[in-house]
Amino acid sequence: QAGPTDAQIMNDEASPGDVLTYGMGHRGQRFSALDKINAGNVKGLVPAFAASLGGEKQRGQESQPIVYDGVIYVTGSYSRLFAFDARTGAELWQYDARLPDGIMPCCDVVNRGAAIHGDKIIFGTLDAHLVALNRKTGKVIWNKTLADYAAGYSFTAAPMIVNGKVIYGNSGGEFGIVGKVEARDVETGELLWSRPTIEGHMGSLKGADNGVTGKTNASWQGDQWKNGGGATWLGGTYDPDTNLIFMGTGNPSPWNSHLRPGDNLYTSSTLAIDPDTGVIKWHYQTTPHDGWDFDGVNEFISFDASIGGKPMKLGAKADRNGFFFVLDRTNGKFVSATPFVSKVTWATGYDKKGRPIYVPENRPGAPNTDGSKGTSVFAAPSFLGGKNWMPMSYSQQTQMFYVPSNEWGMDIWNEPIAYKKGAAYLGAGFTIKPLYPDHIGVLRAIDPTTGKIAWEYKNKAPLWGGVLSTGGNLVFTGTPEGFLKAFDAKTGAELWKFNTGSGVVGTPVTWEQDGEQYVAVMSGWGGAVPLWGGEVAKSVQNINQGGALWVFKLPK
Numbered sequence: 001q002a003g004p005t006d007a008q009i010m011n012d013e014a015s016p017g018d019v020l021t022y023g024m025g026h027r028g029q030r031f032s033a034l035d036k037i038n039a040g041n042v043k044g045l046v047p048a049f050a051a052s053l054g055g056e057k058q059r060g061q062e063s064q065p066i067v068y069d070g071v072i073y074v075t076g077s078y079s080r081l082f083a084f085d086a087r088t089g090a091e092l093w094q095y096d097a098r099l100p101d102g103i104m105p106c107c108d109v110v111n112r113g114a115a116i117h118g119d120k121i122i123f124g125t126l127d128a129h130l131v132a133l134n135r136k137t138g139k140v141i142w143n144k145t146l147a148d149y150a151a152g153y154s155f156t157a158a159p160m161i162v163n164g165k166v167i168y169g170n171s172g173g174e175f176g177i178v179g180k181v182e183a184r185d186v187e188t189g190e191l192l193w194s195r196p197t198i199e200g201h202m203g204s205l206k207g208a209d210n211g212v213t214g215k216t217n218a219s220w221q222g223d224q225w226k227n228g229g230g231a232t233w234l235g236g237t238y239d240p241d242t243n244l245i246f247m248g249t250g251n252p253s254p255w256n257s258h259l260r261p262g263d264n265l266y267t268s269s270t271l272a273i274d275p276d277t278g279v280i281k282w283h284y285q286t287t288p289h290d291g292w293d294f295d296g297v298n299e300f301i302s303f304d305a306s307i308g309g310k311p312m313k314l315g316a317k318a319d320r321n322g323f324f325f326v327l328d329r330t331n332g333k334f335v336s337a338t339p340f341v342s343k344v345t346w347a348t349g350y351d352k353k354g355r356p357i358y359v360p361e362n363r364p365g366a367p368n369t370d371g372s373k374g375t376s377v378f379a380a381p382s383f384l385g386g387k388n389w390m391p392m393s394y395s396q397q398t399q400m401f402y403v404p405s406n407e408w409g410m411d412i413w414n415e416p417i418a419y420k421k422g423a424a425y426l427g428a429g430f431t432i433k434p435l436y437p438d439h440i441g442v443l444r445a446i447d448p449t450t451g452k453i454a455w456e457y458k459n460k461a462p463l464w465g466g467v468l469s470t471g472g473n474l475v476f477t478g479t480p481e482g483f484l485k486a487f488d489a490k491t492g493a494e495l496w497k498f499n500t501g502s503g504v505v506g507t508p509v510t511w512e513q514d515g516e517q518y519v520a521v522m523s524g525w526g527g528a529v530p531l532w533g534g535e536v537a538k539s540v541q542n543i544n545q546g547g548a549l550w551v552f553k554l555p556k
Protein backbone atom coordinates (compact mmCIF):
# COMPACT_ATOMS: atom_id res chain seq x y z
CA GLN A 1 0.00 0.00 0.00
CA ALA A 2 1.17 3.53 -0.84
CA GLY A 3 -0.60 5.20 2.09
CA PRO A 4 -1.41 6.56 4.45
CA THR A 5 -1.88 9.77 2.47
CA ASP A 6 -2.34 13.28 3.87
CA ALA A 7 -6.08 12.94 3.22
CA GLN A 8 -6.28 9.61 5.07
CA ILE A 9 -4.34 11.07 8.00
CA MET A 10 -6.69 14.07 8.08
CA ASN A 11 -9.67 11.67 8.12
CA ASP A 12 -8.32 9.52 10.97
CA GLU A 13 -11.05 10.55 13.41
CA ALA A 14 -13.74 9.14 11.09
CA SER A 15 -11.95 5.97 9.89
CA PRO A 16 -12.45 3.14 12.39
CA GLY A 17 -10.20 0.64 10.60
CA ASP A 18 -6.90 2.27 11.59
CA VAL A 19 -5.20 4.62 14.07
CA LEU A 20 -3.06 7.04 12.05
CA THR A 21 -2.49 9.88 14.52
CA TYR A 22 -1.52 10.49 18.13
CA GLY A 23 -4.93 11.59 19.42
CA MET A 24 -7.03 9.26 17.22
CA GLY A 25 -7.65 12.24 14.98
CA HIS A 26 -5.71 15.50 14.78
CA ARG A 27 -8.15 17.24 17.12
CA GLY A 28 -7.00 14.83 19.82
CA GLN A 29 -10.45 13.81 21.01
CA ARG A 30 -9.46 10.13 21.43
CA PHE A 31 -13.01 9.11 20.61
CA SER A 32 -13.99 6.20 18.36
CA ALA A 33 -17.58 5.71 17.20
CA LEU A 34 -17.06 1.91 17.30
CA ASP A 35 -19.65 0.17 19.48
CA LYS A 36 -19.16 -3.56 18.93
CA ILE A 37 -17.47 -3.54 22.33
CA ASN A 38 -19.94 -1.69 24.55
CA ALA A 39 -21.15 -1.19 28.10
CA GLY A 40 -23.34 -4.29 27.73
CA ASN A 41 -20.62 -6.77 26.68
CA VAL A 42 -17.27 -5.32 27.78
CA LYS A 43 -17.11 -7.69 30.76
CA GLY A 44 -16.30 -10.44 28.21
CA LEU A 45 -13.19 -8.66 26.84
CA VAL A 46 -10.14 -11.00 26.74
CA PRO A 47 -6.54 -10.70 25.52
CA ALA A 48 -5.91 -11.48 21.85
CA PHE A 49 -2.15 -11.38 22.49
CA ALA A 50 0.63 -9.59 24.35
CA ALA A 51 3.95 -8.63 22.74
CA SER A 52 7.04 -7.94 24.85
CA LEU A 53 9.43 -5.04 24.33
CA GLY A 54 11.92 -7.25 26.13
CA GLY A 55 15.44 -6.58 27.28
CA GLU A 56 16.69 -4.64 30.26
CA LYS A 57 15.21 -1.40 29.00
CA GLN A 58 11.96 -1.73 30.91
CA ARG A 59 11.05 1.76 32.00
CA GLY A 60 7.95 3.93 31.56
CA GLN A 61 5.97 2.91 28.46
CA GLU A 62 3.89 5.99 27.65
CA SER A 63 3.36 5.20 23.98
CA GLN A 64 0.09 5.36 22.07
CA PRO A 65 -0.02 2.66 19.36
CA ILE A 66 -0.42 3.49 15.63
CA VAL A 67 -2.32 0.86 13.61
CA TYR A 68 -2.18 0.63 9.81
CA ASP A 69 -2.47 -2.10 7.20
CA GLY A 70 -2.34 -4.98 9.66
CA VAL A 71 0.62 -3.60 11.64
CA ILE A 72 0.79 -2.04 15.12
CA TYR A 73 3.65 0.43 15.63
CA VAL A 74 4.66 1.33 19.19
CA THR A 75 7.54 3.33 20.54
CA GLY A 76 9.29 2.09 23.68
CA SER A 77 11.43 3.48 26.47
CA TYR A 78 15.02 4.42 25.46
CA SER A 79 13.94 5.63 22.00
CA ARG A 80 12.93 2.31 20.45
CA LEU A 81 10.30 1.64 17.78
CA PHE A 82 8.61 -1.73 17.22
CA ALA A 83 6.36 -3.10 14.46
CA PHE A 84 4.08 -6.01 15.42
CA ASP A 85 1.67 -8.03 13.28
CA ALA A 86 -1.77 -6.75 14.36
CA ARG A 87 -3.35 -10.22 14.02
CA THR A 88 -0.75 -12.42 15.71
CA GLY A 89 1.51 -10.13 17.74
CA ALA A 90 4.58 -11.45 15.89
CA GLU A 91 7.39 -8.89 15.84
CA LEU A 92 8.13 -7.66 12.31
CA TRP A 93 11.08 -5.42 13.15
CA GLN A 94 12.59 -3.30 15.91
CA TYR A 95 14.67 -0.11 15.74
CA ASP A 96 16.92 0.89 18.66
CA ALA A 97 18.31 4.41 18.57
CA ARG A 98 21.96 4.35 19.69
CA LEU A 99 21.80 6.90 22.50
CA PRO A 100 24.90 8.72 23.79
CA ASP A 101 25.70 8.54 27.52
CA GLY A 102 24.98 12.21 28.12
CA ILE A 103 21.23 12.38 27.41
CA MET A 104 19.25 14.43 29.95
CA PRO A 105 15.54 13.66 29.90
CA CYS A 106 14.04 15.19 33.05
CA CYS A 107 11.36 12.63 33.69
CA ASP A 108 12.24 9.08 32.66
CA VAL A 109 13.37 7.69 29.30
CA VAL A 110 9.89 7.80 27.80
CA ASN A 111 8.46 8.21 24.33
CA ARG A 112 4.76 8.84 23.62
CA GLY A 113 4.40 7.67 20.05
CA ALA A 114 5.16 7.88 16.34
CA ALA A 115 3.66 9.54 13.25
CA ILE A 116 2.95 7.63 10.04
CA HIS A 117 2.92 8.94 6.43
CA GLY A 118 3.34 7.10 3.12
CA ASP A 119 6.19 4.62 3.42
CA LYS A 120 7.48 6.24 6.64
CA ILE A 121 7.07 5.94 10.38
CA ILE A 122 8.66 8.86 12.23
CA PHE A 123 9.62 9.40 15.87
CA GLY A 124 11.84 11.55 18.08
CA THR A 125 14.68 10.36 20.32
CA LEU A 126 16.05 11.30 23.74
CA ASP A 127 19.18 12.75 22.12
CA ALA A 128 16.95 15.18 20.17
CA HIS A 129 16.91 13.53 16.75
CA LEU A 130 13.93 13.00 14.49
CA VAL A 131 14.14 9.70 12.64
CA ALA A 132 12.08 8.51 9.64
CA LEU A 133 12.09 4.74 9.14
CA ASN A 134 10.70 2.67 6.30
CA ARG A 135 7.52 1.33 7.87
CA LYS A 136 7.91 -2.08 6.19
CA THR A 137 11.57 -2.72 7.03
CA GLY A 138 12.53 -0.43 9.91
CA LYS A 139 15.47 0.92 7.85
CA VAL A 140 16.43 4.58 8.31
CA ILE A 141 15.25 6.90 5.49
CA TRP A 142 16.38 10.14 7.11
CA ASN A 143 17.72 11.12 10.55
CA LYS A 144 17.95 14.78 11.57
CA THR A 145 19.61 16.41 14.58
CA LEU A 146 17.09 18.82 16.14
CA ALA A 147 19.16 20.33 18.93
CA ASP A 148 22.17 19.84 21.24
CA TYR A 149 21.36 17.11 23.77
CA ALA A 150 24.36 18.21 25.85
CA ALA A 151 22.50 21.48 26.56
CA GLY A 152 19.55 19.48 27.90
CA TYR A 153 17.43 19.20 24.77
CA SER A 154 15.54 15.93 24.41
CA PHE A 155 12.43 14.61 22.71
CA THR A 156 9.61 12.55 24.20
CA ALA A 157 6.41 13.53 22.33
CA ALA A 158 4.74 12.09 19.25
CA PRO A 159 5.28 14.23 16.14
CA MET A 160 2.24 15.12 13.97
CA ILE A 161 1.85 15.30 10.21
CA VAL A 162 -0.21 18.05 8.61
CA ASN A 163 -0.31 18.18 4.80
CA GLY A 164 3.15 16.82 4.12
CA LYS A 165 4.82 18.59 7.03
CA VAL A 166 6.02 16.85 10.17
CA ILE A 167 5.46 19.25 13.07
CA TYR A 168 6.90 18.80 16.55
CA GLY A 169 8.15 20.49 19.70
CA ASN A 170 11.05 19.90 22.11
CA SER A 171 11.88 18.99 25.73
CA GLY A 172 14.36 20.45 28.20
CA GLY A 173 12.53 23.06 30.30
CA GLU A 174 14.30 21.92 33.47
CA PHE A 175 17.69 22.74 31.87
CA GLY A 176 17.10 26.30 30.62
CA ILE A 177 16.61 25.41 26.96
CA VAL A 178 14.39 27.48 24.67
CA GLY A 179 11.10 26.00 23.49
CA LYS A 180 10.52 25.66 19.76
CA VAL A 181 7.92 24.43 17.32
CA GLU A 182 9.26 23.28 13.94
CA ALA A 183 8.06 21.92 10.63
CA ARG A 184 10.00 19.68 8.24
CA ASP A 185 9.27 18.20 4.84
CA VAL A 186 8.10 14.68 5.57
CA GLU A 187 9.82 13.29 2.46
CA THR A 188 13.27 14.76 3.03
CA GLY A 189 13.36 15.90 6.65
CA GLU A 190 14.41 19.37 5.48
CA LEU A 191 13.57 22.24 7.89
CA LEU A 192 10.71 24.46 6.63
CA TRP A 193 10.20 26.78 9.58
CA SER A 194 11.27 27.09 13.21
CA ARG A 195 9.25 29.04 15.76
CA PRO A 196 10.80 29.79 19.18
CA THR A 197 8.31 30.17 22.02
CA ILE A 198 10.18 32.81 24.02
CA GLU A 199 9.64 36.44 23.11
CA GLY A 200 13.20 37.67 22.94
CA HIS A 201 13.94 34.95 20.40
CA MET A 202 11.35 36.00 17.86
CA GLY A 203 13.92 37.75 15.69
CA SER A 204 15.58 34.44 14.91
CA LEU A 205 12.50 32.99 13.23
CA LYS A 206 13.23 31.54 9.82
CA GLY A 207 10.87 32.22 6.94
CA ALA A 208 8.05 34.10 8.69
CA ASP A 209 7.44 37.26 10.65
CA ASN A 210 6.56 36.72 14.26
CA GLY A 211 2.93 37.74 13.81
CA VAL A 212 2.52 38.87 17.40
CA THR A 213 3.38 42.16 19.05
CA GLY A 214 6.42 43.15 17.09
CA LYS A 215 8.10 43.88 20.43
CA THR A 216 10.82 41.68 21.77
CA ASN A 217 11.48 40.95 25.42
CA ALA A 218 8.34 42.83 26.54
CA SER A 219 7.48 40.28 29.21
CA TRP A 220 11.03 39.45 30.37
CA GLN A 221 13.75 41.52 31.97
CA GLY A 222 17.40 41.57 30.95
CA ASP A 223 18.75 38.40 29.38
CA GLN A 224 16.61 35.92 31.32
CA TRP A 225 14.71 35.01 28.15
CA LYS A 226 17.85 33.48 26.66
CA ASN A 227 17.42 30.43 28.88
CA GLY A 228 13.72 30.98 29.38
CA GLY A 229 12.29 27.45 28.94
CA GLY A 230 8.82 27.17 27.45
CA ALA A 231 9.50 23.70 26.06
CA THR A 232 6.79 22.31 23.77
CA TRP A 233 7.40 18.85 25.17
CA LEU A 234 3.98 17.31 24.57
CA GLY A 235 3.62 18.20 20.89
CA GLY A 236 0.31 19.51 19.61
CA THR A 237 -3.14 19.02 18.15
CA TYR A 238 -4.51 20.38 14.86
CA ASP A 239 -7.95 21.69 13.99
CA PRO A 240 -8.96 21.49 10.30
CA ASP A 241 -11.84 24.00 10.78
CA THR A 242 -9.49 26.85 11.69
CA ASN A 243 -6.31 25.40 10.09
CA LEU A 244 -4.49 25.97 13.40
CA ILE A 245 -1.99 23.93 15.33
CA PHE A 246 -2.40 24.18 19.09
CA MET A 247 0.82 23.74 21.07
CA GLY A 248 1.11 23.97 24.81
CA THR A 249 4.29 25.50 26.21
CA GLY A 250 6.02 24.41 29.40
CA ASN A 251 7.41 26.09 32.48
CA PRO A 252 9.62 29.16 32.36
CA SER A 253 13.22 28.54 33.47
CA PRO A 254 14.31 28.64 36.19
CA TRP A 255 11.41 27.60 38.43
CA ASN A 256 12.38 30.35 40.90
CA SER A 257 10.03 33.09 39.65
CA HIS A 258 11.75 35.90 41.61
CA LEU A 259 14.64 35.69 39.14
CA ARG A 260 12.41 36.55 36.17
CA PRO A 261 9.85 39.31 36.84
CA GLY A 262 7.12 39.66 34.18
CA ASP A 263 4.64 37.38 32.45
CA ASN A 264 7.44 35.44 30.70
CA LEU A 265 5.67 34.90 27.38
CA TYR A 266 5.05 32.42 25.84
CA THR A 267 5.66 30.02 28.71
CA SER A 268 2.83 28.03 30.34
CA SER A 269 0.54 28.98 27.45
CA THR A 270 -1.43 27.57 24.55
CA LEU A 271 -0.21 28.85 21.16
CA ALA A 272 -2.30 28.72 17.97
CA ILE A 273 0.12 28.40 15.06
CA ASP A 274 -0.32 28.54 11.28
CA PRO A 275 1.02 25.18 10.02
CA ASP A 276 2.18 26.71 6.74
CA THR A 277 4.34 29.50 8.17
CA GLY A 278 4.86 29.03 11.91
CA VAL A 279 3.18 32.38 12.63
CA ILE A 280 1.50 32.57 16.05
CA LYS A 281 -2.15 33.53 15.40
CA TRP A 282 -3.16 33.80 19.04
CA HIS A 283 -1.91 32.85 22.47
CA TYR A 284 -3.46 32.35 25.86
CA GLN A 285 -1.28 32.12 28.97
CA THR A 286 -2.78 29.91 31.69
CA THR A 287 -0.12 30.73 34.31
CA PRO A 288 1.54 34.13 33.74
CA HIS A 289 4.79 34.37 35.75
CA ASP A 290 4.60 30.70 36.73
CA GLY A 291 6.24 30.07 40.11
CA TRP A 292 5.15 26.47 40.73
CA ASP A 293 6.25 24.59 37.57
CA PHE A 294 2.67 24.66 36.31
CA ASP A 295 4.17 23.88 32.93
CA GLY A 296 1.11 24.34 30.67
CA VAL A 297 1.83 21.89 27.86
CA ASN A 298 -1.44 20.02 28.33
CA GLU A 299 -3.29 19.17 25.11
CA PHE A 300 -5.88 21.62 23.73
CA ILE A 301 -8.77 19.65 22.24
CA SER A 302 -11.17 21.17 19.71
CA PHE A 303 -14.91 20.56 20.11
CA ASP A 304 -18.13 22.38 19.23
CA ALA A 305 -20.85 23.25 21.73
CA SER A 306 -23.36 25.94 22.59
CA ILE A 307 -22.56 28.33 25.41
CA GLY A 308 -25.56 30.36 26.62
CA GLY A 309 -27.51 29.18 23.56
CA LYS A 310 -24.81 30.28 21.11
CA PRO A 311 -23.09 27.58 18.97
CA MET A 312 -19.33 28.02 19.25
CA LYS A 313 -16.06 26.57 18.00
CA LEU A 314 -14.29 25.84 21.27
CA GLY A 315 -11.24 24.13 22.64
CA ALA A 316 -10.58 22.73 26.11
CA LYS A 317 -7.47 22.15 28.18
CA ALA A 318 -7.18 20.59 31.65
CA ASP A 319 -4.11 22.49 32.83
CA ARG A 320 -1.46 21.30 35.21
CA ASN A 321 -2.37 24.34 37.37
CA GLY A 322 -5.69 22.69 38.33
CA PHE A 323 -8.12 24.66 36.12
CA PHE A 324 -10.16 23.31 33.21
CA PHE A 325 -10.10 25.96 30.48
CA VAL A 326 -12.53 26.53 27.64
CA LEU A 327 -11.48 29.04 24.94
CA ASP A 328 -12.95 30.20 21.63
CA ARG A 329 -10.56 28.37 19.34
CA THR A 330 -10.99 30.79 16.45
CA ASN A 331 -9.36 33.67 18.38
CA GLY A 332 -8.13 32.39 21.76
CA LYS A 333 -10.71 34.41 23.73
CA PHE A 334 -11.27 33.22 27.26
CA VAL A 335 -14.62 31.50 27.94
CA SER A 336 -14.21 29.80 31.33
CA ALA A 337 -11.80 28.31 33.87
CA THR A 338 -13.12 25.89 36.50
CA PRO A 339 -11.07 23.90 39.02
CA PHE A 340 -11.10 20.18 38.18
CA VAL A 341 -9.25 19.05 41.32
CA SER A 342 -10.51 19.40 44.89
CA LYS A 343 -7.83 21.81 46.11
CA VAL A 344 -6.24 24.78 44.33
CA THR A 345 -4.29 27.22 46.53
CA TRP A 346 -2.28 29.46 44.17
CA ALA A 347 -5.28 31.32 42.65
CA THR A 348 -8.92 31.75 43.60
CA GLY A 349 -10.09 31.78 39.99
CA TYR A 350 -9.85 33.82 36.77
CA ASP A 351 -11.23 37.27 36.02
CA LYS A 352 -13.43 37.99 32.97
CA LYS A 353 -10.40 38.66 30.80
CA GLY A 354 -8.85 35.32 31.69
CA ARG A 355 -6.13 36.52 34.10
CA PRO A 356 -5.63 34.45 37.24
CA ILE A 357 -6.56 35.99 40.58
CA TYR A 358 -3.43 35.05 42.54
CA VAL A 359 -3.12 34.28 46.23
CA PRO A 360 0.21 36.12 46.71
CA GLU A 361 1.11 34.42 50.01
CA ASN A 362 0.99 31.03 48.28
CA ARG A 363 3.83 31.90 45.91
CA PRO A 364 7.11 30.52 47.33
CA GLY A 365 9.25 33.38 48.68
CA ALA A 366 12.50 34.76 47.25
CA PRO A 367 15.77 33.30 48.61
CA ASN A 368 17.41 35.45 51.27
CA THR A 369 20.32 37.76 50.47
CA ASP A 370 22.70 35.45 52.38
CA GLY A 371 21.83 32.70 49.88
CA SER A 372 19.62 30.68 52.23
CA LYS A 373 16.33 29.34 50.96
CA GLY A 374 13.26 31.55 50.89
CA THR A 375 9.92 31.00 52.66
CA SER A 376 8.48 27.58 51.94
CA VAL A 377 4.76 27.39 51.14
CA PHE A 378 2.30 24.54 50.77
CA ALA A 379 0.77 24.71 47.30
CA ALA A 380 -1.82 22.61 45.51
CA PRO A 381 -1.84 21.15 42.99
CA SER A 382 1.75 19.88 43.20
CA PHE A 383 4.15 20.61 40.33
CA LEU A 384 3.27 17.21 38.85
CA GLY A 385 -0.08 18.82 38.26
CA GLY A 386 -3.80 18.47 38.59
CA LYS A 387 -3.10 16.69 35.33
CA ASN A 388 0.26 15.95 33.73
CA TRP A 389 1.03 14.72 30.19
CA MET A 390 -1.58 11.94 30.10
CA PRO A 391 -4.19 12.90 27.52
CA MET A 392 -7.89 13.29 28.29
CA SER A 393 -10.67 12.27 25.90
CA TYR A 394 -13.81 13.99 24.55
CA SER A 395 -16.76 11.72 23.81
CA GLN A 396 -18.89 12.80 20.86
CA GLN A 397 -21.54 10.48 22.32
CA THR A 398 -21.84 11.97 25.83
CA GLN A 399 -20.28 15.39 25.02
CA MET A 400 -18.17 15.10 28.15
CA PHE A 401 -14.43 15.28 28.72
CA TYR A 402 -12.82 12.42 30.65
CA VAL A 403 -9.89 13.84 32.59
CA PRO A 404 -7.19 11.76 34.33
CA SER A 405 -6.35 13.95 37.36
CA ASN A 406 -4.37 13.73 40.60
CA GLU A 407 -4.95 15.07 44.11
CA TRP A 408 -1.70 16.20 45.67
CA GLY A 409 0.10 19.25 46.99
CA MET A 410 3.71 20.19 47.73
CA ASP A 411 5.99 22.08 50.01
CA ILE A 412 7.95 24.35 47.66
CA TRP A 413 10.70 26.92 48.30
CA ASN A 414 13.19 28.89 46.20
CA GLU A 415 16.98 28.83 46.18
CA PRO A 416 19.61 30.84 44.30
CA ILE A 417 20.60 29.44 40.89
CA ALA A 418 22.70 30.55 37.91
CA TYR A 419 22.46 29.10 34.40
CA LYS A 420 25.08 26.51 33.50
CA LYS A 421 24.87 24.59 30.23
CA GLY A 422 23.75 21.00 30.76
CA ALA A 423 22.86 21.41 34.45
CA ALA A 424 19.42 21.49 36.08
CA TYR A 425 18.14 25.07 36.19
CA LEU A 426 15.44 25.09 38.85
CA GLY A 427 16.38 27.29 41.81
CA ALA A 428 13.70 25.52 43.82
CA GLY A 429 13.25 22.63 46.22
CA PHE A 430 10.06 20.67 46.82
CA THR A 431 8.36 17.64 48.35
CA ILE A 432 5.14 16.25 46.95
CA LYS A 433 2.50 15.11 49.46
CA PRO A 434 -0.80 13.30 48.98
CA LEU A 435 -3.93 15.20 50.05
CA TYR A 436 -5.96 12.13 51.05
CA PRO A 437 -4.96 8.83 52.67
CA ASP A 438 -6.94 6.55 50.33
CA HIS A 439 -6.43 7.96 46.83
CA ILE A 440 -4.43 10.32 44.62
CA GLY A 441 -5.74 9.52 41.14
CA VAL A 442 -9.24 10.62 40.08
CA LEU A 443 -10.76 10.07 36.64
CA ARG A 444 -13.40 12.76 36.18
CA ALA A 445 -16.21 13.24 33.65
CA ILE A 446 -16.58 16.98 33.03
CA ASP A 447 -19.32 18.85 31.17
CA PRO A 448 -17.31 21.54 29.32
CA THR A 449 -20.28 23.92 29.01
CA THR A 450 -20.69 24.21 32.78
CA GLY A 451 -17.43 22.85 34.25
CA LYS A 452 -19.57 20.52 36.38
CA ILE A 453 -18.25 17.10 37.29
CA ALA A 454 -20.72 14.36 36.27
CA TRP A 455 -18.88 11.47 37.95
CA GLU A 456 -15.52 10.50 39.32
CA TYR A 457 -13.52 7.33 39.87
CA LYS A 458 -10.89 7.35 42.63
CA ASN A 459 -7.65 5.38 42.36
CA LYS A 460 -5.10 4.76 45.12
CA ALA A 461 -1.99 5.49 43.02
CA PRO A 462 -1.66 8.60 40.81
CA LEU A 463 -3.26 8.15 37.38
CA TRP A 464 -0.56 8.49 34.70
CA GLY A 465 -2.09 7.00 31.53
CA GLY A 466 -4.18 8.42 28.69
CA VAL A 467 -7.93 8.02 28.18
CA LEU A 468 -10.05 6.63 25.31
CA SER A 469 -13.83 6.99 24.89
CA THR A 470 -16.03 5.05 22.45
CA GLY A 471 -19.49 4.99 20.91
CA GLY A 472 -20.14 1.90 23.02
CA ASN A 473 -20.72 4.22 26.02
CA LEU A 474 -17.27 3.29 27.32
CA VAL A 475 -14.23 5.04 28.78
CA PHE A 476 -10.89 3.17 29.06
CA THR A 477 -7.83 4.09 31.10
CA GLY A 478 -4.94 2.38 32.88
CA THR A 479 -3.64 2.42 36.47
CA PRO A 480 -0.17 2.11 38.05
CA GLU A 481 -1.54 -0.95 39.88
CA GLY A 482 -1.42 -2.66 36.46
CA PHE A 483 -5.03 -2.58 35.31
CA LEU A 484 -6.60 -1.47 32.09
CA LYS A 485 -10.15 -0.53 33.17
CA ALA A 486 -13.40 0.18 31.34
CA PHE A 487 -16.09 2.50 32.76
CA ASP A 488 -19.66 3.32 31.78
CA ALA A 489 -19.24 6.74 30.09
CA LYS A 490 -22.53 8.06 31.47
CA THR A 491 -22.38 6.81 35.06
CA GLY A 492 -18.74 6.03 35.79
CA ALA A 493 -19.59 2.47 36.88
CA GLU A 494 -16.50 0.24 36.58
CA LEU A 495 -17.45 -2.51 34.11
CA TRP A 496 -14.21 -4.41 33.39
CA LYS A 497 -10.56 -4.63 34.39
CA PHE A 498 -7.54 -6.70 33.37
CA ASN A 499 -4.13 -6.77 35.03
CA THR A 500 -1.29 -6.39 32.54
CA GLY A 501 1.48 -7.27 35.02
CA SER A 502 3.06 -3.80 35.28
CA GLY A 503 1.75 -0.25 35.70
CA VAL A 504 -0.20 1.14 32.76
CA VAL A 505 0.99 4.64 31.82
CA GLY A 506 0.28 4.25 28.09
CA THR A 507 -2.71 5.50 26.14
CA PRO A 508 -5.31 3.01 24.87
CA VAL A 509 -6.62 2.94 21.29
CA THR A 510 -9.34 1.01 19.47
CA TRP A 511 -9.91 -0.01 15.84
CA GLU A 512 -11.79 -2.51 13.72
CA GLN A 513 -10.08 -5.38 11.95
CA ASP A 514 -11.63 -8.34 10.08
CA GLY A 515 -15.06 -7.31 11.39
CA GLU A 516 -14.03 -7.30 15.05
CA GLN A 517 -13.24 -4.39 17.40
CA TYR A 518 -9.83 -4.38 19.14
CA VAL A 519 -8.44 -2.38 22.07
CA ALA A 520 -4.68 -2.00 22.64
CA VAL A 521 -2.56 -0.40 25.38
CA MET A 522 1.08 -0.37 26.47
CA SER A 523 2.01 -1.68 29.91
CA GLY A 524 5.22 -0.65 31.73
CA TRP A 525 5.44 1.46 34.88
CA GLY A 526 7.48 4.66 34.93
CA GLY A 527 7.37 8.35 34.04
CA ALA A 528 7.92 11.23 36.44
CA VAL A 529 6.15 9.94 39.58
CA PRO A 530 8.81 7.45 40.78
CA LEU A 531 11.56 10.02 40.06
CA TRP A 532 10.05 13.28 41.37
CA GLY A 533 7.14 12.15 43.52
CA GLY A 534 8.57 12.80 47.02
CA GLU A 535 6.38 11.02 49.59
CA VAL A 536 4.21 9.68 46.77
CA ALA A 537 7.21 8.02 45.11
CA LYS A 538 7.69 5.93 48.26
CA SER A 539 4.11 4.70 48.08
CA VAL A 540 4.61 3.36 44.54
CA GLN A 541 8.15 2.02 44.89
CA ASN A 542 7.05 -1.62 44.86
CA ILE A 543 5.33 -1.49 41.48
CA ASN A 544 7.12 -3.83 39.08
CA GLN A 545 8.52 -2.56 35.81
CA GLY A 546 7.61 -4.02 32.44
CA GLY A 547 7.27 -3.40 28.75
CA ALA A 548 4.51 -5.07 26.75
CA LEU A 549 1.83 -4.27 24.21
CA TRP A 550 -1.53 -5.81 25.22
CA VAL A 551 -4.30 -6.30 22.66
CA PHE A 552 -7.90 -7.24 23.58
CA LYS A 553 -11.09 -8.33 21.80
CA LEU A 554 -14.34 -10.12 22.48
CA PRO A 555 -14.33 -13.91 22.02
CA LYS A 556 -15.73 -14.95 18.60
Ligand SMILES: O=C(O)c1cc(C(=O)O)c2c(n1)C(=O)C(=O)c1cc(C(=O)O)[nH]c1-2
Nearest residue numbers: 107110156171172173174231233250527528
Ligand atom coordinates in the same frame (compact mmCIF):
# COMPACT_ATOMS: atom_id res chain seq x y z
O1 LIG B 1 9.88 21.14 30.68
C1 LIG B 1 10.13 20.14 30.01
O2 LIG B 1 10.84 20.15 28.97
C2 LIG B 1 9.54 18.83 30.44
C3 LIG B 1 9.65 17.70 29.64
C4 LIG B 1 9.03 16.49 30.06
C5 LIG B 1 9.18 15.34 29.10
O3 LIG B 1 9.67 15.58 27.97
O4 LIG B 1 8.87 14.19 29.38
C6 LIG B 1 8.31 16.50 31.30
C7 LIG B 1 8.27 17.72 32.02
N1 LIG B 1 8.88 18.84 31.60
C8 LIG B 1 7.57 17.83 33.27
O5 LIG B 1 7.59 18.92 33.88
C9 LIG B 1 6.88 16.71 33.79
O6 LIG B 1 6.23 16.79 34.86
C10 LIG B 1 6.92 15.50 33.08
C11 LIG B 1 6.34 14.26 33.36
C12 LIG B 1 6.71 13.43 32.34
C13 LIG B 1 6.40 12.00 32.18
O7 LIG B 1 6.58 11.51 31.06
O8 LIG B 1 5.97 11.35 33.16
N2 LIG B 1 7.48 14.12 31.44
C14 LIG B 1 7.62 15.39 31.87
Ligand SMILES: [Ca+2]
Nearest residue numbers: 173250251295
Ligand atom coordinates in the same frame (compact mmCIF):
# COMPACT_ATOMS: atom_id res chain seq x y z
CA1 LIG C 1 8.77 20.89 32.90
